[in-house]
Amino acid sequence: MLPSFRIIKYVLMDILQNRIIIGYTLFLFAVSFGLFNLGGDSTKGLVGLLNIVLIVTPLVSIVFSTIHFYNSYEFIELLAAQPIRRSLIVWSEFWGLTIALTLATLVGIGVPVVVFAANATGISLVLVAVGLSVVFISIALLASVLTRDKAKGIGVVLLLWFLFALLYDALVLFLMFAFADYPLEKAMLGFVCLNPIDLARVVVLLQMDIAALMGYTGALFREFLGTNWGIVFALFVLAVWAIVPMLLAVRVFNRKDL
Amino acid sequence: MLEVTNLTKSFGKLKVLDDVSVRMHAGQAISLIGPNGSGKTTFLKCLLGLVMPDGGAMTLQGKSIVGGWDYKRQLGYMPQIGRYPDHIRVGQLFEMIQEIRRGTFEKLDEELMHAFGVAEFAHKTMRTLSGGTRQKVSACLALLFDPAVLILDEPTAGLDPMASEILKEKILAEKAKGKLILVTSHIISDLEELTTDVMYIMEGKVRFYQPIDTLKSRTGEQKLNRALAKIMTTQSVTTKQ
Numbered sequence: 001m002l003p004s005f006r007i008i009k010y011v012l013m014d015i016l017q018n019r020i021i022i023g024y025t026l027f028l029f030a031v032s033f034g035l036f037n038l039g040g041d042s043t044k045g046l047v048g049l050l051n052i053v054l055i056v057t058p059l060v061s062i063v064f065s066t067i068h069f070y071n072s073y074e075f076i077e078l079l080a081a082q083p084i085r086r087s088l089i090v091w092s093e094f095w096g097l098t099i100a101l102t103l104a105t106l107v108g109i110g111v112p113v114v115v116f117a118a119n120a121t122g123i124s125l126v127l128v129a130v131g132l133s134v135v136f137i138s139i140a141l142l143a144s145v146l147t148r149d150k151a152k153g154i155g156v157v158l159l160l161w162f163l164f165a166l167l168y169d170a171l172v173l174f175l176m177f178a179f180a181d182y183p184l185e186k187a188m189l190g191f192v193c194l195n196p197i198d199l200a201r202v203v204v205l206l207q208m209d210i211a212a213l214m215g216y217t218g219a220l221f222r223e224f225l226g227t228n229w230g231i232v233f234a235l236f237v238l239a240v241w242a243i244v245p246m247l248l249a250v251r252v253f254n255r256k257d258l
Numbered sequence: 259m260l261e262v263t264n265l266t267k268s269f270g271k272l273k274v275l276d277d278v279s280v281r282m283h284a285g286q287a288i289s290l291i292g293p294n295g296s297g298k299t300t301f302l303k304c305l306l307g308l309v310m311p312d313g314g315a316m317t318l319q320g321k322s323i324v325g326g327w328d329y330k331r332q333l334g335y336m337p338q339i340g341r342y343p344d345h346i347r348v349g350q351l352f353e354m355i356q357e358i359r360r361g362t363f364e365k366l367d368e369e370l371m372h373a374f375g376v377a378e379f380a381h382k383t384m385r386t387l388s389g390g391t392r393q394k395v396s397a398c399l400a401l402l403f404d405p406a407v408l409i410l411d412e413p414t415a416g417l418d419p420m421a422s423e424i425l426k427e428k429i430l431a432e433k434a435k436g437k438l439i440l441v442t443s444h445i446i447s448d449l450e451e452l453t454t455d456v457m458y459i460m461e462g463k464v465r466f467y468q469p470i471d472t473l474k475s476r477t478g479e480q481k482l483n484r485a486l487a488k489i490m491t492t493q494s495v496t497t498k499q
Binding site for chain 2: 006007010014017072073075077078079080081082083084085086098254255256257258
């Protein structure tokens with residue numbers, strides 16, 4: 001085994017011993033199951049699930065990753081004195097968290113979706129849920145290496161979640177009304193790209209192709225890029241959101257005093 | 259063997275290491291002494307790559323170690339306060355470190371593990387261990403991979419007298435093998451037993467760095483603690499002037 005896999009193994013063992021990740025899986029499973037059994041129509045179930053995924057997945061992912069990082073501080077210190085690359089330590093944390101949360105999402109959302117709505121929309125929803133988890137792990141690790149204090153770190157990531165999940169749309173709406181006289185379509189596309197949660201919403205709604213639910217930004221995406229290219233573009237930007245904060249986190253960690 | 263030139267490090271406005279330059283050789287055992295907060299631990303952490311220096315150079319056997327990692331295979335580190343994952347068992351911890359370091363060491367030195375009877379508490383989790391037992395674990399880990407350089411930050415603090423003697427004997431044995439040993443401690447008698455040289459650090463500067471014998475003959479004292487007291491009082495007088 002490569003050194004990186006050896007470390008990921010221990011990170012993963014530590015995470016999977018945690019009851020929170022099991023509780024999260026059960027919660028997702030129960031919610032998905034409940035929503036699909038509510039109306040009878042699988043599309044309704046998917047829309048309901050989408051709204052849950054867009055709020056809950058980022059929150060759990062960012063808070064869990066941050067707490068895990070601070071709780072692993074001793075382990076990280078111990079590893080830093082060993083003959084291994086420093087960047088390996090953060091990458092191992094990243095992959096450990098990614099594997100654990102992906103497993104939780106695949107079991108909690110993937111299984112019910114396959115049972116009740118095994119179509120393109122369902123699959124895109126699961127993909128987006130996994131993607132959002134990874135994006136917020138990446139953001140959480142960046143915030144954690146930048147702040148030394150645990151309470152401050154958790155505060156920062158909660159604020160970031162609040163910003164992306166709730167505040168951002170209100171700000172964009174406010175801007176739209178304030179500059180209603182100007183053509184803002186292209187700027188709006190840019191605004192969507194700046195929020196991973198909006199991107200995730202656009203991907204699933206484009207796939208669903210329900211004009212009424214697509215909203216302003218979804219319609220714009222389809223108008224400018226067409227359904228397929230819209231999805232590809234949104235997924236690409238989502239990938240950038242997962243990679244860039246992580247690369248920054250590695251850079252910061254390589255120079256961090258432990 | 260280990261050479262440090264113009265090493266500086268600040269935490270915010272506080273200058274913790276101020277232009278430190280020293281040369282250390284294999285076979286030397288060096289005491290690092292100085293008041294609390296004088297920069298001893300930061301100096302050691304710079305050598306270990308745990309703290310990133312602001313400036314200066316460090317070389318081990320002629321190769322730069324600043325920002326490196328491979329050189330750490332030659333280092334054994336016993337921290338002042340050993341902090342370990344709470345839920346891991348002692349036995350698992352040793353397995354884990356060995357697995358992570360696989361391929362970077364030639365032989366294992368389990369002498370100290372046997373002397374401390376680690377096998378008897380191998381099933382306990384790290385959280386349940388007392389401070390002294392943790393120190394034993396830290397000491398065993400530092401010596402396990404038979405490193406060429408030993409960095410021991412207050413090794414005997416918190417150990418019971420018997421364990422303390424076992425550890426000191428082991429350190430002396432390693433010294434006899436020609437290793438470079440760096441020890442910080444506030445117990446001067448321990449340092450007198452273990453080390454050949456004294457490095458006195460104050461306010462981030464190396465005030466003096468000499469063989470213990472030279473120090474004793476210069477001050478005309480037989481005991482290291484008295485020699486140190488004498489030299490410190492004369493130094494503080496000269497700095498005041």
